[in-house]
Amino acid sequence: MQPDKQNASLRITALVSVGKHPGSGRARRAEQDARAVEMAMTLAPEGLEVLHAGDPQADSLRAYAGMGLKRLRVLQQGTNADAVPALSQYLKQQKPDIILTGVRAESGESSGMTPYLLGEALGLPVVTRIAEIVSIDHGEANLLQALPRGQRRALRVPLPFVASVDMAAAAPRQSAFGPASRADLESQDIGMAVMDEVKAAWSEAPARKRPKRLKVVKAKTAADRFKAATAKSSGDGGKVLRDKPASEMAQAVFDLLLEEGVLR
Amino acid sequence: MSEDIIRRDPRAEWIARNRLHPLHQTMQASPAETRGPSGLIRRNPHAVGFIGPNGIKRIDRMNASGPATVGGRRAAGAAKEVELPLHRVENPDYYIAVVPDMVGGRLNGHDKDVIGQAHKLIGEIGGNGAVLTIVFGEHREEAFDKAGVDRLLHLQGDEYEGYSPELRVAALAQVEKEYAPRYWLLPDSVAAGFELGCRLAARIGERPATQAWQVGAEQTICRGAGGTSDITRQTPRLLLLAEECADQIDETRHEVLPVELVGTVAGHASIRDCGQVAVDPNAIPLAEAEFILSAGNGVSDWAQFHQAAEALGATEGASRVAVDDGNMPRFRQVGATGTWVTARVYVAVGISGAIQHMQGIGQCDKVIAINTDVGCDMVKRAALSVIGDSSEVLAELIRLAKAHRQEVVENAA
Numbered sequence: 279m280q281p282d283k284q285n286a287s288l289r290i291t292a293l294v295s296v297g298k299h300p301g302s303g304r305a306r307r308a309e310q311d312a313r314a315v316e317m318a319m320t321l322a323p324e325g326l327e328v329l330h331a332g333d334p335q336a337d338s339l340r341a342y343a344g345m346g347l348k349r350l351r352v353l354q355q356g357t358n359a360d361a362v363p364a365l366s367q368y369l370k371q372q373k374p375d376i377i378l379t380g381v382r383a384e385s386g387e388s389s390g391m392t393p394y395l396l397g398e399a400l401g402l403p404v405v406t407r408i409a410e411i412v413s414i415d416h417g418e419a420n421l422l423q424a425l426p427r428g429q430r431r432a433l434r435v436p437l438p439f440v441a442s443v444d445m446a447a448a449a450p451r452q453s454a455f456g457p458a459s460r461a462d463l464e465s466q467d468i469g470m471a472v473m474d475e476v477k478a479a480w481s482e483a484p485a486r487k488r489p490k491r492l493k494v495v496k497a498k499t500a501a502d503r504f505k506a507a508t509a510k511s512s513g514d515g516g517k518v519l520r521d522k523p524a525s526e527m528a529q530a531v532f533d534l535l536l537e538e539g540v541l542r
Numbered sequence: 543m544s545e546d547i548i549r550r551d552p553r554a555e556w557i558a559r560n561r562l563h564p565l566h567q568t569m570q571a572s573p574a575e576t577r578g579p580s581g582l583i584r585r586n587p588h589a590v591g592f593i594g595p596n597g598i599k600r601i602d603r604m605n606a607s608g609p610a611t612v613g614g615r616r617a618a619g620a621a622k623e624v625e626l627p628l629h630r631v632e633n634p635d636y637y638i639a640v641v642p643d644m645v646g647g648r649l650n651g652h653d654k655d656v657i658g659q660a661h662k663l664i665g666e667i668g669g670n671g672a673v674l675t676i677v678f679g680e681h682r683e684e685a686f687d688k689a690g691v692d693r694l695l696h697l698q699g700d701e702y703e704g705y706s707p708e709l710r711v712a713a714l715a716q717v718e719k720e721y722a723p724r725y726w727l728l729p730d731s732v733a734a735g736f737e738l739g740c741r742l743a744a745r746i747g748e749r750p751a752t753q754a755w756q757v758g759a760e761q762t763i764c765r766g767a768g769g770t771s772d773i774t775r776q777t778p779r780l781l782l783l784a785e786e787c788a789d790q791i792d793e794t795r796h797e798v799l800p801v802e803l804v805g806t807v808a809g810h811a812s813i814r815d816c817g818q819v820a821v822d823p824n825a826i827p828l829a830e831a832e833f834i835l836s837a838g839n840g841v842s843d844w845a846q847f848h849q850a851a852e853a854l855g856a857t858e859g860a861s862r863v864a865v866d867d868g869n870m871p872r873f874r875q876v877g878a879t880g881t882w883v884t885a886r887v888y889v890a891v892g893i894s895g896a897i898q899h900m901q902g903i904g905q906c907d908k909v910i911a912i913n914t915d916v917g918c919d920m921v922k923r924a925a926l927s928v929i930g931d932s933s934e935v936l937a938e939l940i941r942l943a944k945a946h947r948q949e950v951v952e953n954a955a
Binding site: 298300303382383384385386387388389390391394395397398403404405406407420422423425426427428429430431432433434435436439476479480481482483484485486488491496499500501516517518519520521522524525527528529530531532534535536538539540541542 | 603646647705707708732733736737740741743744745749750751752755765766767768769770771772773774775776786789792793812813814815816817818819820821825826827830831832833854855856886887889908910912916921922923924925926927928929930931934935937938939941942943946
């Protein structure tokens with residue numbers, strides 16, 4: 279807990295889904311969603327609401343509650359229903375300041391479209407793959423976005439906004455069984471369940487192993503094939519600098535580094 | 543070197559002058575292969591081969607002797623650049639739009655896979671389709687033609703530099719309005735493709751197939767449930783493609799005709815990019831690091847090496863020898879027994895390049911070698927090699943990096 283970061287009047291909604299363990303396939307709390315809840319709990323423990331659209335009986339939802347939540351709100355709908363219309367209708371009424379989601383769900387279609395569709399439906403800016411909410415001042419949030427290769431980018435976004443939380447965010451706290459079973463699961467029937475009819479036409483199967491791409495020798499003649507089979511790995515046009523002053527050679531290296539844009 | 547010596551053959555020259563000589567035709571330097579008006583290679587079977595010493599025609603199928611010309615001079619540098627046939631699309635019936643990631647301003651393998659997929663779709667649909675590639679901001683790619691780009695929409699301007707997803711999506715929505723591409727193909731990558739594709743899908747109201755890995759005109763197989771299931775579905779208009787979804791284009795050249803947007807892009811950016819944050823390079827996992835300065839047996843001054851890595855802002859790596867000698871920790875080891883790195887730029891200081899080490903850096907784009915031995919494997923692999931004492935070069939590099947940083951600070955002030 280970092281009390282200096284807490285914001286009393288801030289209202290955050292964290293959207294959670296039912297995760298799936300990649301090895302055993304058992305239902306669990308989704309890792310990215312748990313990070314979203316963790317981020318919301320450190321930022322605004324008072325104004326936090328954790329929201330799920332789906333089956334209120336799912337056991338793995340309790341794992342989120344076990345992180346220390348008093349209650350968890352579930353918009354009740356069937357497993358084949360589309361979550362986005364229900365969520366957007368509910369969030370339109372609630373108008374939270376920040377809506378946090380994971381990047382991609384661990385079960386179902388896992389297309390990662392939820393934050394974007396919500397952003398489009400609610401007319402809010404969408405920020406992707408955030409690693410940290412650094413501060414909130416003057417109605418704007420300073421965020422750190424996770425980039426590939428461990429880099430971070432600073433962004434500034436006006437409230438309210440939708441953000442998806444990357445795996446680079448702070449790891450979620452442990453889930454305890456006692457608080458999990460004591461928490462309130464407030465199930466709410468919002469009276470709209472849009473069936474996902476497009477999805478009904480799809481067929482789903484366990485993932486097949488993808489074929490590896492083979493290195494195909496595209497030689498037309500026997501002579502070319504022979505050459506390809508016996509060719510030594512020769513340096514193809516690498517530049518070699520020698521017998522020059524060290525400063526000149528270092529300058530060449532430095533220019534290449536600058537050109538590649540790795541220096542900052 | 544002996545091949546470069548020019549040897550005159552007075553007899554061949556005499557035959558070439560004498561039009562009445564029976565061998566005159568064969569001595570005429572007529573290229574065996576010419577390119578016809580349609581771009582096809584035309585081969586003159588009469589010009590192939592040569593007449594041997596006892597008057598029998600000989601065809602050298604190994605091409606070992608190289609093309610024999612008048613005077614028996616052998617063409618220097620036999621490895622000639624093969625000119626691929628040009629694939630032309632005039633007045634395309636439809637477009638397939640591709641938005642590559644352009645990491646570091648260049649097409650990467652994933653981008654090329656996606657362009658290859660676009661051509662595969664055109665092949666399946668038939669008709670006169672063109673691949674429209676949309677590139678934002680400055681780029682450094684020179685081989686768009688060989689990657690398979692028929693039309694290039696290059697959107698330049700300050701507003702597209704840096705992180706500007708909202709404006710980019712607005713531009714893509716404008717492309718949708720003007721060109722109405724039959725398919726939108728984007729790489730499903732962490733770099734930018736996934737985000738841009740999802741934003742575009744939400745904007746134009748399409749339901750995308752994500753992590754699609756087998757795409758046909760009718761049916762698409764994509765990964766679902768976090769990569770643990772395969773979803774077979776009808777091919778949607780917008781596809782986010784996994785890596786190696788299709789073969790890259792390698793047998794044709796394409797036109798890369800520039801096209802432009804007629805209308806203006808109306809977009810409002812509410813997200814403000816405040817630039818990248820300085821990250822401690824040694825806190826980044828070695829496998830993910832973008833820029834690695836790696837040390838081997840040739841490094842003697844370790845303090846200087848660490849200083850150089852800090853000045854350049856590079857993640858430190860090491861060869862096995864350096865680790866075994868106790869100069870670097872084990873988790874810094876690069877190679878088959880250590881970490882397989884994916885750096886974009888890899889600087890090898892005093893590493894000669896054991897095969898295990900070369901395997902470990904197989905995925906690196908640009909390798910720079912600083913070594914004293916010209917003949918070592920690392921120099922053969924490297925795009926730029928510096929032959930000299932590593933400590934002198936490193937000292938110069940530190941000086942340059944510090945001067946550069948000073949300059950940046952002064953410019954910013």
